[in-house]
Amino acid sequence: MTARTDQTRTGPARTIISVDAMGGDQGPAAVVAGIAHSAQKNREIGFIVHGPGDELKRLVAKRKGLESRCEVRHAPDVVTMDDKPSSVVRHGRETSMWSALESVRNGEATVCVSCGNTGALMLMSVLRLRKLPGIYRPAIAVMWPSQNPQEHNIMLDGGADIRADAKDLMQYALMGASYARNGFGLERPRIGLLNVGTEEHKGRAELREAYDLIAANARTADFEFVGFVEGRDLPGTVCDVIVTDGFTGNVALKTGEGTAKLVGDLLREAFAYSPLSRLASVLAYTSLRRMKKRVDPRRANGGVFLGLNGTVVKSHGSADATGVSSAIKLAFELAQSHFTERLAARVASAALLDQGDSAENTPDEEAQ
Amino acid sequence: MTARTDQTRTGPARTIISVDAMGGDQGPAAVVAGIAHSAQKNREIGFIVHGPGDELKRLVAKRKGLESRCEVRHAPDVVTMDDKPSSVVRHGRETSMWSALESVRNGEATVCVSCGNTGALMLMSVLRLRKLPGIYRPAIAVMWPSQNPQEHNIMLDGGADIRADAKDLMQYALMGASYARNGFGLERPRIGLLNVGTEEHKGRAELREAYDLIAANARTADFEFVGFVEGRDLPGTVCDVIVTDGFTGNVALKTGEGTAKLVGDLLREAFAYSPLSRLASVLAYTSLRRMKKRVDPRRANGGVFLGLNGTVVKSHGSADATGVSSAIKLAFELAQSHFTERLAARVASAALLDQGDSAENTPDEEAQ
Structure with missing residues (x-):
């Protein structure tokens, strides 16, 4: 196509x-x-x-x-x-x-x-x-406000499939890197694998296996693998793309949204507290709006199916x-960069590296 | 004891x-x-x-x-x-x-x-x-700032064990309810089970099994089971206690911390932007401090091992x-309420309900 x-x-x-x-x-x-x-x-x-x-x-x-x-x-x-x-x-x-x-x-x-x-x-x-x-498993890549220069990190899977084995996670890394390159113009995206601790001895067995697979593909697929990252790195600056299964990714996404909403609600309450604080909020209006724009989910509105x-x-x-228009803008940018074709080429070249296992990765309509 | x-x-x-x-x-x-x-x-x-x-x-x-x-x-x-x-x-x-x-x-x-x-x-x-x-699996219960009257929700497991089966999750519900009763004075705590969607057909098989087990224990253990909840309910008001496995719980905890920190950093940047916004921040100081106090992790500083x-x-x-003093205050309150003994009594009465499975639940030193 x-x-x-x-x-x-x-x-x-x-x-x-x-x-x-x-x-x-x-x-x-x-x-x-x-x-x-x-x-x-x-x-x-x-x-x-x-x-x-x-x-x-x-x-x-x-x-x-x-x-x-x-x-x-x-x-x-x-x-x-x-x-x-x-x-x-x-x-x-x-x-x-x-x-x-x-x-x-x-x-x-x-x-x-x-x-x-x-x-x-x-x-x-x-x-x-x-x-x-x-x-084998397509993924939903979502955008996460961050302090990186591109102002957003990418996390996948945001909830396409509640399961992911080591090889799926490796493919998420490839697809996420390709998306970061074509959607954000990052030449050599930094990939992190979500875990509960940054020490290598922690976490589930499939994560240790995924760690090795992703590390082995980093050079060919032209990304930097920063290793295990934690929940706090989702809005952080240590990597551009965070890879996880769809269950964990969806919980993290909703938790982030909920936390941002709580802070916003508390901020509103704090500024409504007294006549003086209401006056302060008038003066602070522009500053608060500037901040809100950075974390406004409407402006990073588009989970992309990869x-x-x-x-x-x-x-x-x-x-x-505003939200629909943001999603259309993202769709246009991905179309312009021939993202689908580039992603397909990346996945194909990674599959060549790994021919022994290719039989188990034929398309399968039972993913859900 | x-x-x-x-x-x-x-x-x-x-x-x-x-x-x-x-x-x-x-x-x-x-x-x-x-x-x-x-x-x-x-x-x-x-x-x-x-x-x-x-x-x-x-x-x-x-x-x-x-x-x-x-x-x-x-x-x-x-x-x-x-x-x-x-x-x-x-x-x-x-x-x-x-x-x-x-x-x-x-x-x-x-x-x-x-x-x-x-x-x-x-x-x-x-x-x-x-x-x-x-x-079988002890858990770490953590506090989460929320809009509930008690100002905090409880989530467990925050990372004691990366695994939890249906029965562990049921025990987390019992222990979390007991903690909410003794630590927050909630007579009949509302328990939610963390999942990716609130529809019953979604999520992992062990979660559907846990759903039934928790529902079956709600009356005897004197809590209200609100069913599946999502990440956004961690800081929300639909329940007081959120039950999940330690992997998901730890990712959610760190994600919440990271998101709150990002919003705080962006707020600081927004107020440092121009002379006018710096003036606004001076006037808004008390309001901002009031808000910060509500989400200050030092004031909800104590994961409790249950x-x-x-x-x-x-x-x-x-x-x-300040953080150490908050943890000591929590420790004192739990000691005063004879929490350990009450929790033990709850777990024992639930075990009576469920004698068929008790053989597989002998204490085991290999939990980690």
């Missing part, structure tokens, strides 16, 4: 992004508002948007200049947050999510963006786009227009 | 706390300063302090009125943060940590407080104090005098 550009329908050469308009908490109006924002900022993007045709056409028509950039694809059904992934893939052919992935599958679009049910999106992506040759034939960006379920 | 009080050596009836003065990052001076602070605040505590005799006697003599409250017990060796736990238990008989635990073992003191190497302290505690009958014949409070390795 290559970054498809379309010169006939949408005017100048454009990168086409497929957007699932449904399934987010804020409904299709917020998604179309995000599309309109991105369309204004970047003339090089064209859109295919999926959902109930009449409603979407009305929403698109309201935005000046959007109709010529945005094709509406009718899909009557919606995947809700409560739907079971296994049931969705059996009965979900009429959903906007299925339709949005279909545009990537048939080469009309380069990247798919959805705010919908993560489990359903992952399972459907695996079934429709299929895994890259050599990949290990598939095609790129899928999962936006936060509660994303508003 | 009962809360021992000593009426001869230290004057009026006192609860004796055994303190390991060594192994913390800030050295014995910070520990003695913390002891002095607690001694001043609370006349009912007496101390046995363990470490190099001459140095400790000098430090104690400097503090007015402390000599009569504080017995120094000479121990020449120190467990460092880099020592391997298995090596410490073989060769550590002359260490202050060993000596501090010995005072609880022989009934001189009710609770032991140490800032030292967590892994070594846990393994030594298991070997010297031994596990409660019926407990499941042993005796209570051990593990203070943060970098604890200063």
